[in-house]
Amino acid sequence: MDFYIGPFRRLDSRRVPREVEEELQFHLDLLTEEHCRQNIPWEQAHAEAIKRFGDVEQIRDECVRIARRNQSAVLALKWFFACVFLFGVLVRVFSTDYHVTRIGDLLMEVGALARLLLYLRGKSPSKHFKEDDESALLKLDVAPLSLAAYDQRGRTPVERVISSK
Amino acid sequence: MPKARTDLMQGTLELLILKTLARDSMHGYGIAQRIHEAVDDLLKVEDGSLYPALYRMEERGWIASEWGISENNRRAKFYRLTKAGRKRLEGERANWERVSQAIGRILETA
Numbered sequence: 001m002d003f004y005i006g007p008f009r010r011l012d013s014r015r016v017p018r019e020v021e022e023e024l025q026f027h028l029d030l031l032t033e034e035h036c037r038q039n040i041p042w043e044q045a046h047a048e049a050i051k052r053f054g055d056v057e058q059i060r061d062e063c064v065r066i067a068r069r070n071q072s073a074v075l076a077l078k079w080f081f082a083c084v085f086l087f088g089v090l091v092r093v094f095s096t097d098y099h100v101t102r103i104g105d106l107l108m109e110v111g112a113l114a115r116l117l118l119y120l121r122g123k124s125p126s127k128h129f130k131e132d133d134e135s136a137l138l139k140l141d142v143a144p145l146s147l148a149a150y151d152q153r154g155r156t157p158v159e160r161v162i163s164s165k
Numbered sequence: 166m167p168k169a170r171t172d173l174m175q176g177t178l179e180l181l182i183l184k185t186l187a188r189d190s191m192h193g194y195g196i197a198q199r200i201h202e203a204v205d206d207l208l209k210v211e212d213g214s215l216y217p218a219l220y221r222m223e224e225r226g227w228i229a230s231e232w233g234i235s236e237n238n239r240r241a242k243f244y245r246l247t248k249a250g251r252k253r254l255e256g257e258r259a260n261w262e263r264v265s266q267a268i269g270r271i272l273e274t275a
Contacts, residue, residue, distance in 0.1 A: 019232075020216075023193060023242045026235070027212060030194045054213030066220040 020063045028053055078118050085111025178210065178218050179227075180261060183246065183254040186228060190245035192235060193219060219244060227253050 028049050035045030050056065088107030095101050185191065185199045196219075197212045204210065222228045227250035235241035246254070 019242070022240065024213075024216065026192070026239060026241050027194045027197070027216075029239075030237075031212065052212055054211040056213065059213040059216055062217045063220050066217060066224060069224065 016067045017060070017064050020060055020067065024053075024056060024060055024063075028056070074118065078115065081111045081114040081118065083111075085115060087111075176257070177261075178214065179222060180254070180257045181210075182215065182218060182222065183227065183250055183257060186244055186246045187251070187254060190243045192241040192243050194241075196244070222250070226250075 028046075031049035031052060032042070032046045035048045036042060038045075040048065053059075084107050088104045088109075088111055091104030091107060092101055093104075095104060181200050181203075182196060185196050185203075191199065193215055194212075197210070197215055200210055200215075219228065219230075223230055223244070226247060228244045229247050230242050230244045232240055233243045
């Protein structure tokens with residue numbers, strides 16, 4: 001049932017911030033409880049929890065921004081195909097004419113198939129990102145002897161790289 | 166060079182999360198606890214910094230999440246590693262070993 005209800009539920013614009021808030025609150029509550037178990041008064045335990053957690057508002061905004069990114073187009077498509085499917089069902093139910101019911105069948109098939117494809121796409125990794133995020137990696141040349149200034153032929157590291165290409 | 170330092174830390178945090186989730190699915194607090202236990206105060210990881218990293222990783226398809234009930238009967242979001250995440254973990258691990266080997270060589274020779 002979630003397969004068809006999902007797109008409708010996601011139209012709730014407050015859903016993402018609400019879920020992020022709930023998730024962060026859960027973490028903060030457990031952190032506070034953790035400090036309370038050490039016989040620290042609740043207020044102090046809560047302050048310690050916030051200190052360990054970091055800037056809650058900034059983190060919440062960042063999470064909401066990431067969660068909402070790239071969702072709009074896919075969401076619109078999911079919504080559209082769910083509607084196509086439902087329209088097909090209505091046509092199929094309320095029409096007795098053979099040709100019209102065939103159109104209903106066709107709409108149902110298109111809607112269900114497209115929705116299934118979008119569901120499978122959601123299961124696979126996002127294609128919006130490069131597989132290698134260059135900014136997050138520290139790349140070093142670790143070939144043997146690459147750290148020496150000059151090799152046996154007196155070439156600098158730059159010359160060695162150029163000649164190896 | 167503060168930018169370079171942040172970038173390296175981001176990659177490191179992602180590697181720690183991937184490795185933590187390789188065993189079983191966990192909520193954010195569980196991941197933070199597991200990392201704190203493992204690094205034993207050698208690395209200072211702010212709990213909150215995990216969440217933007219988790220959301221980014223989910224967006225990239227390395228992890229998936231679903232709401233469930235936690236050990237204290239509260240609604241919590243549980244994260245698990247996907248097939249793509251497992252592949253990423255292998256790649257990141259190999260990369261980390263290469264980098265630490267390289268830095269080790271520099272420290273020995275310099």
